Amino acid sequence: MRHSTRNTTRKTLLAAATALALTAAAAPAFAGRAYPAGLGADGNRQFIVKYRKGSAPSRDAAAMASSLKAAAARAGVAGADGKPALRVLRQMAVPGMRVIVAPASLKRDAAASLMRQIAADPNVEFVQPDGGGKTQLVPNDPKFSQQWHYADNAVGIRAPSAWNLTSGAGVVVAVVDSGILSHPDLNANVLPGYDFISSASGRDATECAIDGLSAGCGKPQDGDGRDPDPTDNGPSGTGAHGTHVAGTIAAVTNNGVGVAGVAYGAKIVPVRAAGVDGYNAHSDSIDAIVWASGGHVAGVPDNPNPAEVINVSMGSTYACTPAWQAGIDAAVANGAIVVVAAGNGNNDVSENVPAGCNNVVAVAATDKNGAKSSFSAWGAKIDVAAPGGDGFFNQVLSTVANNGYGSLSGTSMASPHVAGVAALVRSVAPSKTPAQVEAILKSTARPISASKCSKGCGAGLVDAAAAVTAAAK
Template structure:
């Protein structure tokens, strides 16, 4: 688990011409009082320097946790001469992997069509999360091996399996090649695809190793589960594999040692979702496993394909680097989100039939889009782990991906769901609420002038959350005004409902008070734009909203 953030440096901006700005002794006095008022151990504050913007850099004599830092900043901000106070954060470089072919992996960094994983990696890398890849198995590859854990071979039929036996603990891919006519009259022969190796590389190739390609969630572990072989794979085997990988029981198969948090199904066939597959998916989801499914490559409505049309899955369409739907990608109302699936470079094998040397190649397909999403789910859930919060439920993950997606810049005839997933926004949104634990504070620190006898609103937009607000929701309000008694303050919910925080009152004369109101918002959904509405009902005094926050 990552350590929680700590703070010992702050930036304080005093109003131009204030005593604190022109008199070092006064500045020291004010800082000393704020540090002493922290309570408990207190803190001593040292003035380091003045910035080019006229603000002052302050250093504490010890590290403060988030709660202490917020308390200290509120003490400093209580001074009417303070314009703002904020942490002096230590920035770190955003990871740009040194993998030699990373610059060809447009799906991670392209501004108009990529999933923006490169900006998410400084927050999460998938650590602690297991992604099961139900596919053709996996081949030996130095750009994958370190991230692969034990899996299983679920293929019963020896014709399909090609490895000479039925189910066993070896998910190695012996090759899925077939001769002309073996998969049906008139069906031409085909070389081995090494499809599972390619999908696995997009999920979690070893990254920043100065070699090959990067993986979407390179800190996650890949569980290879073999369900596809010569001519494909049977529904019955795939369903059992879904049950097993998610921690369910399959007769004759040892229980999985660690269940998968995510299952990637880059496979499918024609026809609506069958009962067997749907039941297996329902069981996996009930155990907390997120199921990600490729939409299919027939340039047709995904509702006519399985498992793309199943319920309780995240169905993924493919987009090109020009931010349009890939010509082959299925579409329609069953699509949840889209991801890069054209010209996707990943790990492979050079063998035409049986395995040979490791290699890399670009493939096209919704099979390539789905692992981008499965990897992003791993990033989201690993962020939850790092913050000490419960994992999001499958439905919460789906809602989060949709609410943080962005629209295609090009065309998508037929429908591409909520748009292209945005890994950075998804990971950021994963940082609070949901799953029954953790909170996030949303703040608007911009100044909004409160003119005499006028009304002003300060908005806060919330996305990527699920469910309703708590019955006791903290709303912290920092208003600077020469007579607060003139003010009526309301909280406006996204649906327009208003909640009175404060009436005008002649006894409320304090001009600079940070007040926290606890409001019953249990009937309001969290997502949407919340507003702090302030109305000045008496003439003679003015001020401004310095900041306000709401915590869910």
Template sequence: MRIRALSAMVMTVMGTASVHAAHAGDLDVVGPPAAQADGARLHRLIVKYRDGSAERRDVPAKLRAIESAAARALPQRTVRAQAGLQPRHVRTLAIGADVIRLAHALDRAEGEALMREIAADPAVVYVEADLRLRHTGVVAPALVPDDQYYDQYQWHLKDNDGGIRAPSAWDVSAGAGVVVAVLDTGITAHPDLDDNVLEGYDFITDSFVSRRETDERVPGAQDHGDWNPEAGECYAGSPAQPSSWHGTHVAGTVAELGNNGIGMAGVAFDAKVLPVRVLGRCGGYTSDIADAVVWASGGSVDGVPDNENPAEVINMSLGGGGSCGAAMQSAIDGAVARGTTVVVAAGNSAADAADFYPASCGSVIVVGANRINGGIAGYSNYGGTVDLSAPGGGGGVDGNPGGYVWQSWNDGETSPGEPAYVGMTGTSMAAPHVAGVAALVQSAAETPLAPQALEQLLRDSARPFPVVIPTGTPIGAGIVDAAAALEAALAEPCDPEVEECGPEAMPLVNRVPVNGLIGGGGAQLLFSIDVPAGTRSLNLRSYGGSGDVSLYVAHGRAPTVQVHDRASTRPGNSEAVVITNPAEGSYYLLVVGDYAFTNLSVLGLFQ
């Protein structure tokens, strides 16, 4: 019952003086826990008891309740053979739930039986497995920074097809004054990153995972390495592998120093990174990650000093199989309520992101991965839960350096070695591009945007995919576009005393179709058409191409999926709304991609 991280698939390491091939490893999400031979063993539980119950107030009462549930749920021979489960209270989370550790691991069937019995207790709000996650990597005038490797390697920041168009944004904002928390493996010292790194915290409470001497949480977020010396150490079939230094690479993507004459540049190179260590050897527990989300966003966590630098943005390039649990969702909801935008990687299993978490959680920005040509990366998760895409790299398919996302790294095989630079692929690499663009917007905006408004702005300003995204594998509204996002954020509001105000829409000319439209699942295109007085009939249509869209129409205002005057929602691209004797004025037509669509035509005609 583990969740594995969304890490890079292939890595090519670059030292300060030369470029050379390094090790390659497959660290992708491999599927839901049920698909893993050893992944179904239950070691830890997250249980939330109701206010006013004895269990909520008293630790011995909690443990007695677990033991009683085990006696009812598990075969007596199992309980006797294991001398009881000997549950131990680990701690109470910031969200009010408790972490319980079992002395003896249970297999999948036993674990499910135990959780059903616990859930039947009227005092219990919810119970879930404390799953282990792993990272998702190791898969106009414009500022051109003078960093020595920027021009040759960092296509993902500047390429017009697959990149994020950062140079045109840097003339406006480089992220000054914004804090981005990176919940990952921690961070290593690096001269091209150190000045932008705040003191974080190590939230790992298992010394085996952390490689520290105790289970206590400690200040700082030093990455002690996540190497595995032996195959099978984490789960049946897990490989022996060196340390990934995943957090250093992700932090570099967000805010590696830029325009400083050395190395490479980050998306928001004037922003600050708050490293929060939640992943180590074999990953990290949901309970630790949930507490880290609370703390990073400015909430209080028992036993940890309050965060003096609450993050406006949190990046989580991590995840695993399964739906979002109540503990993680509660932590995310609290962060969003405090004004923090949460960005997560979609996952690297070439599967529906709805089957992985935290990508399946609500109130997060879910990021898929695109290649240098703007197409979907073969490993990227997809589906209706994916909001937009960002560069993740295509690996060997696109060659070196174009197949990789290049940032800061460390060349140590196990414990930290020398600073270096590396090319990685994965949705782990895509997510921090979006987190970085979010930092650019929040830095430039006169008033920081609320998380929901920022998510909508990033979706609305995303650049259409330059190549066809298969209908069955949509990866959001488009590719995150730093320049367009800033332009939208800084657009002057319409003054009705000076000009006629209305929604920004592409105008339709009577009887002239707009052809060749493409978009991902969830993409929205807004059109307008001015209808004169005396018109007998108005026909608004979409047709052609492939995919599935719906039409929503309103008079005098922009429609939404929820609020509109008329709609057409048949399967496929052939939709029509016909209005007899329409009122004079502007009609707005919203085209929404129920699934990805390509080569679509939109037509408005009146007579």
């Protein structure tokens, strides 16, 4: 506010301040915000609502029910067979956030109207769709005989030189992904995790159609909701994605078989948030990230091994939402550095969630020539890049299903390289904050020329050896 020396201005400001003080105790001064990004033409049923701290609905279930009932009535949304039009599905990890569900899927205009009416309650901070995302994957099944992406050369991350100083021992890395499969080249480095998929049946046909998927997207295939088993042994092998990501971070190394991991001395906490088709409900993923960092989630035992590094190789193509930002901020406040795949749409990363959020390390993908992968997101909010492959003979090799090894491309494959390097940094400098670790990753990265990335690949290609050396000083 700019102060004025004019008495009339002072009187006006004083009067306004007095009026505000008299009304503030009764209710918050401003209505909330509705964020429609992610709404589909149809299939909109689940929403995330954040109530203001200390408000009546945040403290009292009856007050919340009354607020939702009034909003539904104003929006013309009716319940079935006398049941409430809106109900609270569950409380989320971030204080004040709830998952709200309508009795049936709503078309875009109806859903937007409902969100506006929910936000009209001054006790509401924001409301957004509880949409979903897909794991950031460009699959290809040929195998490769070497991991070019780790090499001590211009296109690798220089892992061998970094291993002269550390293997990442003592650091815990959470992999928030599609779960994990048993693998002899990984099991020794895996700690207990959790399955955060809350729906046993996945989303319905109209909800899944928003993302171009079939009915049942996100189904966990284990027949139940949240449970302590992050393993996916479903027939579609959705856990292969998470297994590949985990192998890049911490596959068992120097054992004479298989592949190496970037931080092979670190331990993995697998946190399952994506099911069939790689679909993950945002509310599940946000809870998973907060839990992985050591935060509490109602109805779930606390994580006995809070992660110093969290890898998220999932996302959606729309801008960061307040619920995602709140979850990330909570994880960072708990001391975790959150590393995120930038996205595979060859678009500006600011259009992607969670990669476009603040307080994350957004990772673009590079190919075997050190150039931006054709599919990779780009832009001013990219922090660093890492090998993610591109093309038939240009993928990232890691652990996959059936005790095997496979090569995949995607920013999903780039992100765990950076998560692994972050773990190496943390192992030699455990007192570093997430912001300090990010600063080291960026200051030691090798710049990528404009001819190889014309629209922005952040500070450049992550350099494990340089990052560890800088952190050890």
